[in-house]
Amino acid sequence: MVEIVYAQHRTALKPGQVQRNPRFFQSVEPDAKRVLVHGHWPALVQAHRDAGVKVERIDAVLEPPAVINPAPELAARLADRIVPREGRSGGVALVLGSAGCVWDDAMAALDLGVVNGAVGCNLAAIHWPGVLDAWVSLHSDKFKLWAAWRARQGLPKHKAQIGLEQTLPHFKSQFKVGSSGLYALKVALIDMGFDRAVLCGVPLSADAAHFDDPKPWKSANIYRGGFNEAFDEIKDRTRSMSGWTMSRLGKPDAEWLEMAQ
16 A cells, blocks of 8 residues: 655655656556645546545645755856846847756856846746746646745746747757757747757756756656757757757857857
């Protein structure tokens, strides 16, 4: 008999617990003795109650996962290294993914010169010390909860929240699934109109753990197909600070950033 935690984000599990994604729920597992449910999943809850399984909604006590927090120096760097562009097109954006290197990548990118904005995805956007031009996620149902976590830290609101209701998550030439980082890149270049973008915390390397989970990301290779299909659309406009994407797209230098100013 097991205790099942249904959540779309990573949770810290206790002994005897397993985690499932509620999006993929089909039927009650025969050995379930109790379920803890994050979020509003009425069909899942009712199915377990009908099967006599104890159900507990735990939204009220849900806490942000333990994370690698950005260094204080990053917040100080934003003041003079992010200069908002004039108008709604042009300039360079930082695109923030969720790898453990995201804050170091962002610091290194800002050391190269001035950028004009930032677009971030998922949990990394909760902890970004500045304002994002766009907060991007395939799980837009989480924005309300995530925004509450951000507000509890006293951090300012981001300018926009963008999910599938607002724009498609792929480039024109892309048919294979891409990572959330690639979705954020698409929003930066296509929807937000930035000329260029620098990927930070988007290495797509199996040995690059998430900033909220120290385990290797074994499925990283799966998302390389989307990057490869979009390559011709992004190769001249995108660079990366780390990992496989840096090998594929190249690393920016000060001259590359200046060309888009």
